[in-house]
Amino acid sequence: MRFSEIFRLVWLNLSQNKFKVILTSIGIVVGSATIMMVLAIGTGGKMEVAEQFKNLNAGAIDISYEGGNSGFGFNMGGGRGAGSGNGSFGGSNSGRMLSGGGMPSGGGMPFGGGMPSGGGMPAMPSGGGIPFGGGMPSTGEGFPFGEMFGESQVNEEVILTYDDAETLLTFVPGITDATISYSTTTSVEGGDLEDASYYTVAGVLHNYATISNLELAIGDFLTEDDNDNKEKVCVLGANVANAIFGNAYSAYNNTLYIDNRSYVVAGVLTEMGSVASGISPDTAIYVPYNTGVKYITGNSISPIVTVIAEDVTQVESVMQNVETELKESYPNTTFTISDAGSKMDAASASNETLSLLLVSMAVIVFIVGGIGIMNVLFVSVKERTNEIGILKAIGCSRKAILLEFLLEASCTSFVGALIGVMLSLAITPLVELLSVRVELSVGGAILSLLFGVITGSIFGFYPAYKASRLVPVVALNQE
Amino acid sequence: MKSINKGYMLGEQKLPILKDISFSVERGEYVAILGPSGSGKTTLMNIIGCMDVMDSGEYYLDGMPIHETLEDDLTEVRNRKIGFIFQNYQLIPTYNVMQNIVMPLLMRGLTYEEAEQQCIETVRLLGLEERIAHKPSELSGGQKQRVSIARALVGHPSILLADEPTGALDQASGKDVLKLFRQLNEMGNTIVMITHDLNVAQSAKRIVRIVDGKLIE
Incomplete structure (x- = not known):
C-alpha cells in the first residue's frame, strides 16, 4: 500500500x-x-x-571601602608604606597614617579568615551594596592579640584615590586598566526642567566609558584634560538627556546646572536599559572626577576603584593579588572586592x-x-x-x-x-x-x-x- | 483440498471441528456449502479464505500450496485471489461507499484515483453509482451487501467467498443478491457460498453438505 x-x-x-x-x-x-x-x-x-550586565566588563574587579573598620589596635601590618603614601588624589588620606612601615609583618593576620570577598560575593547581582565591607569584624580565630592588648577600634576613614588605582595597575600583574569613580545624588536644573530635580551624578575618569562599555549617541566622553583642568562639562545618560532637554541632540552642547553651577553637555550616551550592577548609565550624569570633588561632593565620597583583569580566567588570582597589594597600603582596612564575572556567573x-x-x-x-x-x-x-x-x-x-x-x-x-x-x-x-x-x-x-x-x-x-x-x-x- | 482437519482447544481437550475434509472447486463453478449451525461451515470458509490455518491437510489455490504459505504471504493471497462477502457486510463505517470499494486495490499499491477508475465498471454493474459518496450507515441492507460484493469483485479474484450473503437481508433483497450471484457466475466468476438455508443453496449449481465437520456431496 x-x-x-x-x-x-x-x-x-x-x-x-x-x-x-x-x-x-x-x-x-x-x-x-x-x-x-x-x-x-x-x-x-x-x-x-x-x-x-552589559555595562560590566567580564574582567572588571571593583574595590571599594564602605566605612566602618575592621582594624585592631595592634597593627601587625607592614609593607610598602612609602610606596603608597605618595600624594592623595581627592583629599585627606588620614588612613595612611596608620599604615606605617617598619612594623614586623604579621602575614596579614588581622584579616585572618575574614576575607570578605569570598564565595559569598557572587550570590546576587545586586551590585556594589554588598554589606561585607569594613563593618564585618574580622574575628580571626587564633588571633590572641586582640584580647591580650584590648581592642582599640580606630575609625580610620579610607578614601581610595586614583593613586591606589595606579598602584594596583603598576604592581599587580595581569591588570590592563584601572579607573576610579564615585557617585552622589544632587540637584540639577536647566533645560525643560521647571524645578530642580535630583539626579545621580558620577565623578569618573576618561577611561570609564571604555571600562563600562558605554557608547555615545552624540558628542564625546570626558577627557583627561577635563579632569586635570576641573572643567565643568558633563556627559548625560539617555534618559537624563530626554528628561531635561527632550532629546540627545538638544542636550548636546547645551548647558545645565548641577548644584547651581553651569555645566556644558559634552556628550549623550546611547540607551543601555536597566543594569544589575553599578551606576545605571541611562539615569546618570557623568562629570570629571576632580570637577565633581571640587564643586559638588568635596571629600565626602566613597569611590570605587575598578581594575580590569587581562585574562578573564585569572580574575580569582588577580583579586587575591589586589587584596594583598591593598593590604600593603592599608593593613587595617578590609575592602570590598567583587568581580563582575562571578556576578554574571551567579x-x-x-x-x-x-x-x-x-x-x-x-x-x-x-x-x-x-x-x-x-x-x-x-x-x-x-x-x-x-x-x-x-x-x-x-x-x-x-x-x-x-x-x-x-x-x-x-x-x-x-x-x-x-x-x-x-x-x-x-x-x-x-x-x-x-x-x-x-x-x-x-x-x-x-x-x-x-x-x-x-x-x-x-x-x-x-x-x-x-x-x-x-x-x-x-x-x-x-x- | 485434501484431508483437512481443524480443531479448537476446549480446556485441555481438543474439539474437532473439521474432520478429514477433501473436495475441490473448479474455475467457473458456483458451489453452495450447506450445513446447520455448528457444523463447521464457517471454519471451513475461514480456511478456504486463508484467514485461519488448518491443523493438517493440503490446500491448493490456483496451484499454490496454501498449507505451506506464511501469514505475510497469505495477506497477498487474500488480496489477489479471494473476494470476501460477509453476512454482516463488514464495511468500514467511517469510509464512504467508494472508499470501501477501492480498499483492495489500494492495498495492491494503486493510487486512489487509479483505483477509483478501475471500480467504475463494477459500481455500475451493481447499480451503486448514485451511492458512492454515502456512508454505510446511510444505506439499506441490500445496498450494503452490494457494496460488499463490489469490494469483493473489484480485484478480479480467483474465487468469491460468500458467508451467508442473504442472512441479514429481507427476502426481496436476498433474491436480488442471489440473482446477482448467478449473473456473476455466468460472467465467469467462481463462487463458493456458505449457507444453512436450502432455498438459498439451491440457487447454486452444486451443493456440498457439511454435517458434524464432514462433507457429503
Whole structure:
C-alpha cells in the first residue's frame, strides 16, 4: 500500500474524529506549550542577564571601602608604606597614617579568615551594596592579640584615590586598566526642567566609558584634560538627556546646572536599559572626577576603584593579588572586592537552574501526555478491532496496519504540538504581564513540535504493533 | 483440498471441528456449502479464505500450496485471489461507499484515483453509482451487501467467498443478491457460498453438505 494512500486513510479517520483527536492530544498540547515557554523563558532570562550586565566588563574587579573598620589596635601590618603614601588624589588620606612601615609583618593576620570577598560575593547581582565591607569584624580565630592588648577600634576613614588605582595597575600583574569613580545624588536644573530635580551624578575618569562599555549617541566622553583642568562639562545618560532637554541632540552642547553651577553637555550616551550592577548609565550624569570633588561632593565620597583583569580566567588570582597589594597600603582596612564575572556567573547559573527545572517539568508533562496517547490508542485499537479484521481479510499487510496506526498517533500528537505552540503564543502576553521576559523563537517552536511528534510516536508504537499482530479471523469476529 | 482437519482447544481437550475434509472447486463453478449451525461451515470458509490455518491437510489455490504459505504471504493471497462477502457486510463505517470499494486495490499499491477508475465498471454493474459518496450507515441492507460484493469483485479474484450473503437481508433483497450471484457466475466468476438455508443453496449449481465437520456431496 502506498504511503500517500495510508496517509489519506489516516487523514480520513482523524478528520472524522476531530474532537477525539483534540482530547487525545491534550497531554501533548500541554507538553509542547511547556517546552516552548521553557525555551522562551530560558532565552529571555539569558538575554536579561546579558543586558543587565552589559555595562560590566567580564574582567572588571571593583574595590571599594564602605566605612566602618575592621582594624585592631595592634597593627601587625607592614609593607610598602612609602610606596603608597605618595600624594592623595581627592583629599585627606588620614588612613595612611596608620599604615606605617617598619612594623614586623604579621602575614596579614588581622584579616585572618575574614576575607570578605569570598564565595559569598557572587550570590546576587545586586551590585556594589554588598554589606561585607569594613563593618564585618574580622574575628580571626587564633588571633590572641586582640584580647591580650584590648581592642582599640580606630575609625580610620579610607578614601581610595586614583593613586591606589595606579598602584594596583603598576604592581599587580595581569591588570590592563584601572579607573576610579564615585557617585552622589544632587540637584540639577536647566533645560525643560521647571524645578530642580535630583539626579545621580558620577565623578569618573576618561577611561570609564571604555571600562563600562558605554557608547555615545552624540558628542564625546570626558577627557583627561577635563579632569586635570576641573572643567565643568558633563556627559548625560539617555534618559537624563530626554528628561531635561527632550532629546540627545538638544542636550548636546547645551548647558545645565548641577548644584547651581553651569555645566556644558559634552556628550549623550546611547540607551543601555536597566543594569544589575553599578551606576545605571541611562539615569546618570557623568562629570570629571576632580570637577565633581571640587564643586559638588568635596571629600565626602566613597569611590570605587575598578581594575580590569587581562585574562578573564585569572580574575580569582588577580583579586587575591589586589587584596594583598591593598593590604600593603592599608593593613587595617578590609575592602570590598567583587568581580563582575562571578556576578554574571551567579546570575547565569541561577537562570540555568531555573531552566533545568522547567525542562524537567516539561519532560514529565510529555511522559504523562504520551501515556495519555497510548491509552487512547489502546482503546482505539480495541474499538477498531473489527475494522482491522476487515482490512486484514481484504489483504492489508501488517506493515500497512502498523504504519496507519503509528501515523495516526504521530498526526494526533502533531496536531497537539501545533495547538501547544499556538497556546504558548497566546499565553506569552499573560506571562509577560508577570514581568517574566519571554523570547519566543522559531527554533523553540520547531523543537516543541518535534518533541510532541516523537513522544506521540513512541507511545503510539505499542498499540499500533498490537493492532498489526491481530489474527484476522479473531479480529473480524470481534464485536 | 485434501484431508483437512481443524480443531479448537476446549480446556485441555481438543474439539474437532473439521474432520478429514477433501473436495475441490473448479474455475467457473458456483458451489453452495450447506450445513446447520455448528457444523463447521464457517471454519471451513475461514480456511478456504486463508484467514485461519488448518491443523493438517493440503490446500491448493490456483496451484499454490496454501498449507505451506506464511501469514505475510497469505495477506497477498487474500488480496489477489479471494473476494470476501460477509453476512454482516463488514464495511468500514467511517469510509464512504467508494472508499470501501477501492480498499483492495489500494492495498495492491494503486493510487486512489487509479483505483477509483478501475471500480467504475463494477459500481455500475451493481447499480451503486448514485451511492458512492454515502456512508454505510446511510444505506439499506441490500445496498450494503452490494457494496460488499463490489469490494469483493473489484480485484478480479480467483474465487468469491460468500458467508451467508442473504442472512441479514429481507427476502426481496436476498433474491436480488442471489440473482446477482448467478449473473456473476455466468460472467465467469467462481463462487463458493456458505449457507444453512436450502432455498438459498439451491440457487447454486452444486451443493456440498457439511454435517458434524464432514462433507457429503
